Amino acid sequence: MIDFRSDNTGRAAPEILDALIRANEGTALGYGADEWTARLQDRFAALFETNVRVFPVATGTAANALSLAASSPSWGIVYCSEIAHINTAETNAAGFFGGGLKLAPVAGSYGRISADALAAALTANPPGQTHRGAPAAVNLTQATDLGGVYSLDEIGAVSEIAKRRGLKVHMDGARFANAVARLGCTPAEMSWKAGVDILSFGATKNGGALCDAIVVFDQGLADGLAIQLRRAGQVWSKMRFASAQLMAYVENGLWLRLAGSSNAIAARIAAGVEGMTGVRLIAPVEANELFLELPPGAMDALERDGFQFYRRSVTLARFVCRFDCTTGEADALVGSLARICEDKAQAAE
């Protein structure tokens, strides 16, 4: 079987597990008061070229929901894409941790939200009204849930609209590495320099094992978040084993090599399917995911050929490239798709 189901079905990068082993010596204070976690703070400050607070957490859902809970009062409104992960796939964790905050969808292309649409939503919800809730934050998924990547200008435009109304800007960076690798920019440029206040920094989907992180740029959010994380059961007593993973993840550019690799595989497949009869990419491939409309029966045929992927509808398939997908696997998928679609086209004649 060749697995394109998700970037969370894969292995961890060996460097990350090795770091766990290396951290297993001596004693260390619990709950993040250890040396590994102290070094993590410094390492991320260097990586992001500014003062940050970094909080390792178990999952991206925790990172997103607690970031938003820190950014909004419980009666707040958080604007996001209709298809944002926080809106479709996290069991309303943001609403739960946020004490009743509400997600409000904003239009945009390929999983982005548009600055103009955000501006219109804010205009429709003027200061002083109390019956809808108070605009509090905006969420950007970078890379998006349709495999798109915001440009730096697009992030900046959304942030500017948000900041005028005092909204916090949260970036769901479950695939932050893939987006940085795509844009070729610095982590700073894609986050605080573009107006991001707080970041869900994903590692798991890109070769991590058991932790992601929250990176806080707006220092006013950090102390409250620290206590919310403790209450949320997201502060490991043996935190060193989480911090060590995150250190290894960014060491020597590992994270960007891994993301560059999965991006390249996705691009290779995208190039391969270009012009194929009956096959249509429903969104530009800018990171490591492909969303393909396929002819009837093609998905069954692909599975018979040994490929694994997710069906989003009867005609829409999602393929996700992991850091350890090979060009051989990519070419096999393209080859299989080509053969299947040719057969379908001939049968249709």
Place this chain on the structure above:
Amino acid sequence: MIDFRSDNTGRAAPEILDALIRANEGTALGYGADEWTARLQDRFAALFETNVRVFPVATGTAANALSLAASSPSWGIVYCSEIAHINTAETNAAGFFGGGLKLAPVAGSYGRISADALAAALTANPPGQTHRGAPAAVNLTQATDLGGVYSLDEIGAVSEIAKRRGLKVHMDGARFANAVARLGCTPAEMSWKAGVDILSFGATKNGGALCDAIVVFDQGLADGLAIQLRRAGQVWSKMRFASAQLMAYVENGLWLRLAGSSNAIAARIAAGVEGMTGVRLIAPVEANELFLELPPGAMDALERDGFQFYRRSVTLARFVCRFDCTTGEADALVGSLARICEDKAQAAE
């Protein structure tokens, strides 16, 4: 330095980290739909001699708070010891995840709750009243937060009172292994056979690294809990790396060997301080913790001798034994205490 600060300052058992490495091959479905997690279910069913659902979670706080949230409506009362960890050290996580549930202290000895005191509390809160909240669950910490261990009869007595009023019984087993090792009973005898409905199964304090677990005996609680865990950001997408740790933890009796070792060290220290002038154990030593009242200045002197421990008050010190504490370290502590206390006694003459 010799570290008696906590059982969470220590290393992980190497077997547990090795299991992570071994689990790092091939692809696997996310969010617990993998083979490792399936095997974990079977392994724990065998371990507990009954049908169970096992949910790996990141921390003991998550295990406790989500177990209680599953056991109580949001307007429920959860009875616990005044000094229970859920009441003193988890930032009211139970109240948060429980949507406003309230912890109500019940008297008892050495961190236990007494069945009689529970019965009295329930009598004072009769069915039908609405101004206090509804009795919903009872929490037992086993081993207790003063290093005590409930006997099987004591657990059974509390459970019986609880069950008459329809309360769920939750055991906070952060040190479940230490208690099983102490009692020499089976895990089943100390849990569901004694009336426990849901168990926080600790591993971190006893050689684990990054996960504990919830073990559900009352199957009616499991489905709701599963979705609450997802919302709580406690379901890793690469769950195999958690499940593999828990498998290794119980494999070949590792967990009980580790707990037996830390218990023995604590007992050795307890025996050593017996009769020492000015030194008083404020609770019987039944697991791996010691709570010692010491003469004025003794704690400073101990620190000068290179020992690390927690000060609970100006005269009360806590010493916790880890699985990898040595008899040499125990004897060094006893020796140092003996010398310090003799000095104090002479100075007092």
Place this chain on the structure above:
Amino acid sequence: MIDFRSDNTGRAAPEILDALIRANEGTALGYGADEWTARLQDRFAALFETNVRVFPVATGTAANALSLAASSPSWGIVYCSEIAHINTAETNAAGFFGGGLKLAPVAGSYGRISADALAAALTANPPGQTHRGAPAAVNLTQATDLGGVYSLDEIGAVSEIAKRRGLKVHMDGARFANAVARLGCTPAEMSWKAGVDILSFGATKNGGALCDAIVVFDQGLADGLAIQLRRAGQVWSKMRFASAQLMAYVENGLWLRLAGSSNAIAARIAAGVEGMTGVRLIAPVEANELFLELPPGAMDALERDGFQFYRRSVTLARFVCRFDCTTGEADALVGSLARICEDKAQAAE
């Protein structure tokens, strides 16, 4: 000024305030244990031809949010119309009282939800998935937020789909009286006989003063709700003053006379504007509200003529008829609209 702004800008029916005065004698137990509240239970059981529990509450928001909190676990999904009051105008009270439950819009006409659209939404959210939340309840607004009224068959069709999946059916009856008056059916037919489990029974908009009520048909919901209401600060200690209002409201058919009157005024205006150039009703007028698209400038002109109403957009005006609106006021509005629109039409030629 002639006021068509809302049915909550109006007076209370004098009978209702008189009942307050009459209840002001002697002493009575607090928190609903009084005789007035006991009689209210019997009176509503007779009114609804079945065993019910009636809970007076301060507002419709409380009635809706607490009804839904009683009908759903905190991780539940409540299906409703996109424009339902609970979704647009209650500050996400349902999400708050529901501990994080989520509202999910379902399509339909004129503020209704369609049974087919509900069925499709449920199919897309199959049992066992945990990443979206669990389908738990459906909310119908009767009369709808666009002045429409569900037929009994429409309610029944939605309920049937809901019940197949175990969902509770909640009716937001802020204008329940208007809908009963419109359909000419019994309260029972429009509620439990059509599958409704729990009802927000509005009084305030139809001549009430300071209370609405929750009417519970599914007795399994009542005890939990009782305690939630107490915690929500919705149980008056001098409950008799609320119960007396509700008794007076339904006494001798007062409620249906009041609703019949406001419905008739709305119908009179609807008939009057039929065929007027430049004026368009965007929804059939089935209760006491009219939503009119008007030519540019018409709203300004109407205000200059002394009419009060709400602007929903630059071209859409809402007019609400209260129980004490007069035919003279209705005719004045129609006359003014006719003149304004004729002027606009001439100016456009």
Place this chain on the structure above:
Amino acid sequence: MIDFRSDNTGRAAPEILDALIRANEGTALGYGADEWTARLQDRFAALFETNVRVFPVATGTAANALSLAASSPSWGIVYCSEIAHINTAETNAAGFFGGGLKLAPVAGSYGRISADALAAALTANPPGQTHRGAPAAVNLTQATDLGGVYSLDEIGAVSEIAKRRGLKVHMDGARFANAVARLGCTPAEMSWKAGVDILSFGATKNGGALCDAIVVFDQGLADGLAIQLRRAGQVWSKMRFASAQLMAYVENGLWLRLAGSSNAIAARIAAGVEGMTGVRLIAPVEANELFLELPPGAMDALERDGFQFYRRSVTLARFVCRFDCTTGEADALVGSLARICEDKAQAAE
């Protein structure tokens, strides 16, 4: 029957219901945007001699819980008396509306909290720790739940300790009028001048009918509270009927006359029982409540004599005086107690 059960079993002062009738004319904007509510703001600013925001609410539970939710983050600790109403009788509404905040008992006499005990509690919970929650607010019940009244100095002393750590000071003034009447001070002196930031201003227990109020002195709390109240279903659409009650309540000193009357009745009873054999006041009578320890069987005998009251334990009875209790009723109670206790004393010889 002569009723001493509670001050919420009684009638409303006729002036308050009359105000409802008088407010029932013309139309008015909903949700507090009416003229009555505007006048209420001015009236209370004059009454409290400072700028305030006044929010009518349905119940004292709502006033308390929402005041505290406005004063604390969801991970906050609110210090209060062990026997405070918020801790014993409001179904943990503060914990619910506060999103998981926790009440922490502080010692003191007769339902007060002591400034020293508060200082000690704060010292034990230093800044920066995260495992207990963050000290956020302190709650004073004035008059207390044992019928005591804080002196102005006592309030000031607690506030001073609180303010040093940045805690908000909330006063539960369910019997605020009784305390003001007792102290003979101004409302300002007993609230913001003594450090109170936010006040639950009770009316119901002192001749009100269907509303209490929150009075906000710390203006930074008001805007968030406004939206929380809306979400809580505590903002009546026909708010004028609530505001009119509160206006009438304070008009011409009505509230203090009523409270003075019930206080005087309580004092009369207290004087009457002084020295009675077998009868003991367990707390000084400073407002309108008496807590009496009585000989075995005395409570049964009192009930046979036609008196109603609450049993707090087998030997402890609570008697509450309403604004409309008469001296005749007081004397009857004293007479009955004297006879019963004499009988008991004789029987004991």
